[in-house]
Amino acid sequence: MVDLSLEFCGVKFPNPFTLAAAPTTDSAEMIARAFEAGWGGAILKTTSVETEVVELVYPMMSGIDLEDKKLMGLQNIDLISERHIDEVEKDVKTLKKEFPDKVVAASIMGAKKEDWQQLVRRLEAAGVDLIECSFSCPHGMPERGMGSTIGQDPELTERTARWVKEAATRVPIVIKLTPQIADITSAAAAVKRSGADGVCAINTLKSMIGVDLDTFIPYPNVGGYSTYGGYSGPAIKPVTLRCVAEIAKSVDIPIAAVGGISTWSDAVEFLLLGATNIQLCTAVMHNGFRIIEDLIDGLSVYLEEKGMNSVKELVGKALPYIVDHSKLSRDYQVVSSVNRETCIKCDVCYIACMDGAHQAIELDENRLPVIDEDKCKGCGMCETVCPVEECITLKPRES
Amino acid sequence: MSVRPKMKELSLEERKAGFDEVEKGLARHQALPEASRCLFCHEAPCVTGCIAGIDVVGFIRRLKTRNFIGAARLAREANVFSAVCARVCPSEEQCEKPCSSTNLAEPIAISALHRFITDEELKRGIRPQKAGAPTGKKVSIIGAGPAGLTCAHELGRLGHEVTVFEAEDAPGGLMIHGIPRYRLPREIVSAEIEYALSPGVKMRTGVSVGKDISFDGVRKDSDAVFIGIGLGYRSELNTPGHDLPGVLQAGEFLRMAALGDVPELSGTVAVIGGGNVAMDAACSAVRAGASEVIVLYRRREEDMPAWEREREFAKKEGVKFQCLTVPQKFIEKDGRLTAIECVSTKLGKLDSSGRPRPEVIPGSEHTIDVDTVILATGQAPWPELSSVFGGIRLSSSGTIEVDPETLATSVEGIFAGGDAVNRGQTVVQAVADGKLAAKSINDLLS
Numbered sequence: 001m002v003d004l005s006l007e008f009c010g011v012k013f014p015n016p017f018t019l020a021a022a023p024t025t026d027s028a029e030m031i032a033r034a035f036e037a038g039w040g041g042a043i044l045k046t047t048s049v050e051t052e053v054v055e056l057v058y059p060m061m062s063g064i065d066l067e068d069k070k071l072m073g074l075q076n077i078d079l080i081s082e083r084h085i086d087e088v089e090k091d092v093k094t095l096k097k098e099f100p101d102k103v104v105a106a107s108i109m110g111a112k113k114e115d116w117q118q119l120v121r122r123l124e125a126a127g128v129d130l131i132e133c134s135f136s137c138p139h140g141m142p143e144r145g146m147g148s149t150i151g152q153d154p155e156l157t158e159r160t161a162r163w164v165k166e167a168a169t170r171v172p173i174v175i176k177l178t179p180q181i182a183d184i185t186s187a188a189a190a191v192k193r194s195g196a197d198g199v200c201a202i203n204t205l206k207s208m209i210g211v212d213l214d215t216f217i218p219y220p221n222v223g224g225y226s227t228y229g230g231y232s233g234p235a236i237k238p239v240t241l242r243c244v245a246e247i248a249k250s251v252d253i254p255i256a257a258v259g260g261i262s263t264w265s266d267a268v269e270f271l272l273l274g275a276t277n278i279q280l281c282t283a284v285m286h287n288g289f290r291i292i293e294d295l296i297d298g299l300s301v302y303l304e305e306k307g308m309n310s311v312k313e314l315v316g317k318a319l320p321y322i323v324d325h326s327k328l329s330r331d332y333q334v335v336s337s338v339n340r341e342t343c344i345k346c347d348v349c350y351i352a353c354m355d356g357a358h359q360a361i362e363l364d365e366n367r368l369p370v371i372d373e374d375k376c377k378g379c380g381m382c383e384t385v386c387p388v389e390e391c392i393t394l395k396p397r398e399s
Numbered sequence: 400m401s402v403r404p405k406m407k408e409l410s411l412e413e414r415k416a417g418f419d420e421v422e423k424g425l426a427r428h429q430a431l432p433e434a435s436r437c438l439f440c441h442e443a444p445c446v447t448g449c450i451a452g453i454d455v456v457g458f459i460r461r462l463k464t465r466n467f468i469g470a471a472r473l474a475r476e477a478n479v480f481s482a483v484c485a486r487v488c489p490s491e492e493q494c495e496k497p498c499s500s501t502n503l504a505e506p507i508a509i510s511a512l513h514r515f516i517t518d519e520e521l522k523r524g525i526r527p528q529k530a531g532a533p534t535g536k537k538v539s540i541i542g543a544g545p546a547g548l549t550c551a552h553e554l555g556r557l558g559h560e561v562t563v564f565e566a567e568d569a570p571g572g573l574m575i576h577g578i579p580r581y582r583l584p585r586e587i588v589s590a591e592i593e594y595a596l597s598p599g600v601k602m603r604t605g606v607s608v609g610k611d612i613s614f615d616g617v618r619k620d621s622d623a624v625f626i627g628i629g630l631g632y633r634s635e636l637n638t639p640g641h642d643l644p645g646v647l648q649a650g651e652f653l654r655m656a657a658l659g660d661v662p663e664l665s666g667t668v669a670v671i672g673g674g675n676v677a678m679d680a681a682c683s684a685v686r687a688g689a690s691e692v693i694v695l696y697r698r699r700e701e702d703m704p705a706w707e708r709e710r711e712f713a714k715k716e717g718v719k720f721q722c723l724t725v726p727q728k729f730i731e732k733d734g735r736l737t738a739i740e741c742v743s744t745k746l747g748k749l750d751s752s753g754r755p756r757p758e759v760i761p762g763s764e765h766t767i768d769v770d771t772v773i774l775a776t777g778q779a780p781w782p783e784l785s786s787v788f789g790g791i792r793l794s795s796s797g798t799i800e801v802d803p804e805t806l807a808t809s810v811e812g813i814f815a816g817g818d819a820v821n822r823g824q825t826v827v828q829a830v831a832d833g834k835l836a837a838k839s840i841n842d843l844l845s
Contacts, residue, residue: 068401069435263464264464264466265464265465287439288441291460293457293460294457294461294464294466294469297461297466297469297473298461298464298465298466298469300469301466301468301469301472305468342426387428388426388428389426389427389428389431391428
């Protein structure tokens, strides 16, 4: 049996899979069901002090599909929880009593120093294991000077993180970052300077999910008007991968990864890039808490197949292979190769090469693609569009 | 929306040339999009549709994320004969029938996906199970078919000392001696039998309970007994001339074919009957060299007990169906079968089986020239059941009577399942019976 437990900011998680602060964690009842299903930890939906007015609007969720596949991306115009700190304190107590081995974390957002510090003190007293601070919500909250307003400014980030850290006596403080900043490592470095314990990357991307072609009103239509939202789901995974990798390579700080993670293999990628905690939200909203079975089983089988005993062995293993573009070899030459046995003669590679690359594919009399090795640069476009697994491959050019 | 994929198949020429498996499984680039077509329903109807209780939607989710081994293990946990059932289950009538995707396009190709993950698992080797902590209880299993082996496997994992007695020289029952290899290759059955026996199950082949050893002895030596001996081979048809050379019993014929010793046939072969065994016999006859194969059936094609997919499979191989026809007599010349005298039927009122009763049309006598006849008009329970397993109550049709909730027979400590109880169903039914009996036996012993 492989060991899936992983430490993040000094807190031991039974497995790295954690529910992100989101609608999936807006009550102790929901989190209890998730823990029973196997989740290692949960971050309660972001809360604030009782004086912070939260008025939500509906509808708040809109999706974008990739043709017939539902929910390539999800946009929300949700805000922080309508349940204030008093209710979250109760949830924390209930959950810690019922699930002492699971990690119960809270997410907070404040308008001023006193609010931040009060939130930290009250949650610590309630028995929370870890506190995440949202400096990163891209919609709604920035209009009040909260959310990503802080995260987009490294100075504000450092100052606010310092307030929070000052108030904490026991629990680690994690700052959730926004990708909407020119250099995310500058924000992570600011967190490091503040003395806070870790970062969580990334919050949603500010977005507009679509426009109704008949009414001209963008989605979601809230009584005739719409607004910008926060974009999540599989579509943003590459952005998250990049952010996590950049931080891991330049700032020595524990990283929780969130943003587009749906499967065990996504999780492995983030672990390989240095994350030590894996948060999910959109995939759970789509397919339920039950996906934890697949996450745990998939990760366990993967480690077993790799001959590894612990998930710790994965952390950071991909980082040495990331270099600046200018450092990449100009001598490495590849050429496309088609397996004529498995080719289904759809000619998708042909058109992609003809109109999108180097006109290096011709079709023979049987409509089988033939690579013109003199013209082929090995760009990889044909391999990318081919519907048959391992039919087109890039082979090192024989010199 | 991607469409339901089809497995690659052997060409007709290749099919006729031997007993190689016809269907070749899905390629990875077919299986992954198909898994991704699954809606992952809550309380998925496919799971309810599987009598072995496989978490279908669970294995498809694992498959979709390329956790093929995890998917295969999940299916195998519910069904010891996972790879066998992925090939021979009537999935269109079971897990695939209630599939929600049918309302969008077509049901998910569950069987094909199931087979894909078992293929991946077999490539890697099935991970054996360990015997449970010893309970000190002994269980004897009579008959090493899918019911008996499943029961043995489950009980072995629970720590009971299990011995399986099998009259044949090899375990497997109809999976080895009945189902043709072109549908179910032997190496797959063998791998799963090895897995079934892995939790410390003792296998004694070539031992016929009632002949070589007495049932009373077995019973005295055990804390519980499971009987899963299947049906007998003999057909119940007693048409005049049925004992002529050239008139074969389907059970014997399929058994020889399964053992790789198929009798060479030539000319016209008539198969009498309309069940799956008749289809297997007809398609095996095609492979054994027959130039023409005709299935004679007394009702209409749609009344045949054979599944539609089996009928289509046979038709694709050129098997002809002559329905509404009943053989009256097998005619010989110089001691050799030459023809069948038949009458035509028309359908009358519904009989007790709910199907129209075939009635002979007067004056419709005709003959069909044939070289070989294969009788596939149904198997029967072993006639020795009552004498061997003395005291066990039998049903009016000669099968073993059991409590459907527990599979307990009328005698305490003796359980039964599979074809010997249900008169010839499916491998998956036998697996389900084996699991249920194992649970009942474990409840009794603990």
